[in-house]
Amino acid sequence: MKRTNTFAVRPLSDDGEHLLRDLLDASAALWNEVNYQRLMRYNDEDGFEGDVWDADTGRLEGQYKGVLGASTAQQVIRTNSEAWRGFFQLKEQYHDDSNTSVTEHPEPPGFRGNEEEGRQLKTVIRNTSYTVEWGERSRLEILVGSELKDRYDHTGRLRLEIAGDPNWPDYDKQGRLDLWYDETDNTFRASQPVTISDDARATPLADETAALDVGANNLVACTTTTGQQYLYDGRDLFDRFRETTREIARLQSKLEDGQYSSERIRRLYRKRTRRRDHAQEALCRDLVERLYEDGMDTVYIGGLTDVLETHWSVDTNAKTHNFWAFKQFTERLACTAEEYGISVEVRSEAWTSQECPQCGSTDRTTRHQDTLTCPCGFEGHADITASETFLERHTSEAVRPMARPVRFEWDDHTWSESPRSPARDSPKEQRTDPSTVYRDGNVASGDSQAV
Ligand SMILES: [Zn+2]
Structure with a gap:
């Protein structure tokens, strides 16, 4: 199995940081x-x-090996060659009428910023030119060229501290390491592809089932047969x-004639993608670990329910898809789930998020913000209800009584439990329960039309 360890790294001193920046910039x-x-x-x-x-x-x-070391200089050039080969391959597919997988004319590989506005700090290290030591104090060590070594009176092996635990500390082989500066949160990051043996995969603890409803406002609503609900x-x-x-659009509108982009715009795109x-x-990772522990x-x-509602314009949908990148998300989820031996089934058949779990009606229910209400008296959190209905459709086992749903919020680093968890489905008279009310009004469905 091929897997990737991604982690943040920290230089151990100011000199180390300057050296690392020089190395990435020269790359x-x-x-x-x-x-x-x-x-x-x-x-x-x-x-x-x-x-x-x-x-x-x-x-x-020859010109760069003094700074980068010969192996890194070669590796950067090789990576550029691969980018060009990939481009030509796409171009061929684009011109091949029998191949419909490439619909947009591909662009040649781009530049990593420029000197004036700042380059995108990024390098790639050959698998034999770095070592990783996992433990209490994990370390990454990479080779640098003689010029950098002299400039900083350095040993020639740059040592960096690794933050956090790797997903795959035990592997048979390591691939080439990507190392870059993440402008989004001012952190140096690395990704290390590794090959691990198949028996490293975990085995499910039980045979329970979960159903996920994927959306834009609530990224994931989940119900499990063990009675857990996550949002x-x-x-x-x-x-x-x-x-x-919006900022990208504003900058684009200010571009001079004949200019299609700028480094600032490209940087914003990168930032947007990386953050997502x-x-x-x-x-x-957070969800799959929970699901694994729940058996x-x-x-x-399924999804995207709150996105595909009819009142959303085509344009809005396109932008939302862009945000959520549904296909990428399911692939990522499947990949993470595979590590735990959990199988992922995508069900895109038309199923409604508007179904009342109490009376089964689909045309009498109303959704306002996050709340689904039905004349029969039902009222509940729309996305959580949808995941519950979805689960019941795909499992023959009885679903255990539901615990109070747990809500998670993102703080740029981790998903952590929020005190504002939604209430269980409740009859209408309990509607004033403050925990069912979202922060004031800014999530109104009218707002979502303005995307
Ligand atoms: Zn009903």
């Missing part, structure tokens, strides 16, 4: 130079592939995603 500069040489040849020859590989990367390698609140994330999107990916990955062996995913 980005090398990437840009190689990419520029290739792009020039590509444009000169009307997109003929052959010339791209004529760029004199040997000279550039991951996505409002803040979604709001920030929309804010960034980080929250999504953490959500998958799940199967998880059903």
Whole structure:
């Protein structure tokens, strides 16, 4: 099984931090130079592939190996080559009429920022040029070039402290390491692909089932056959995603004629994506660990219920899909679940989030904000109810009595339990229970139309 350890790293001193920044910046500069040489040849020859590989990367390698070390210089160039090969492959598929998987004309590999506005600090380290030591005080050690070593009177092996525990500390083989500076939260991060043996996979503790309802306001509402209910609140994330999107649009409207983007715009896109990916990955991990401990062996995913409501415009839906990246999320979830031996089933068949669990009516219910109400007297949290109905549809076992739902909020690092957990389904007279009321009005459905 191939898996990836991702973790934050911290330099051990100011000098260490300067050295690391120099290393990442020089890697980005090398990437840009190689990419520029290739792009020039590509444009000169009307997109003929052959010339791209004529760029004199040997000279550039010689120029940068003093700072980066020969192996990292080569690795950066190789990674750029892979990006170009990937691009040509996509282009071929795009021009192949029998292949419908690529619908947009692909773009050649981009640049990692520029010197003036700042480069995107990022490098890639060959698998034999770094070591990771897992333990109480986990350490990452990477080789640096002789020029950097002299500049900082350094040993030539940069030691970095690793924060947090890896998901996969026991592996057979390590791949090349990606190392970058995350502007979103001013943290250096690394991702380490590893190969682990298949028997490292966990076995489910029981054969329980969970059903997830995926949306934009509540990212995930979940009900399990053991009677647990979880709700991951996505409002803040979604709001920030929309804010960034608006800022991108504002900057785009100020671009001069003939200019399509700027480094600032690209940086905002990166920031937006990274923030979402980080929250999504953490959500998958948090949820799957809970489900594993609750004894799940199967998880059903459905949705996006609050997104596909009819009053949402096509445009809004597109933007929401962009935010949630449903396919990416399910893949991520399936991948995380696989580690625990839990299988994931995606069910996209039309099923309604508007069904009343009490009387079965679908056309008499009303959804206002997060609350689903029915003339029969039912009132409950719409997304949690939807996940409950969804679960009942996919399991023959009796669902155990429900505990009080637990709500989680994202604070940029972890999902933690919120004191404002929604109440259980309740008859109408209990409607004044303050815990069923969301923070004031800013989540009104009218607001969601303004996405
Ligand atoms: Zn009803």
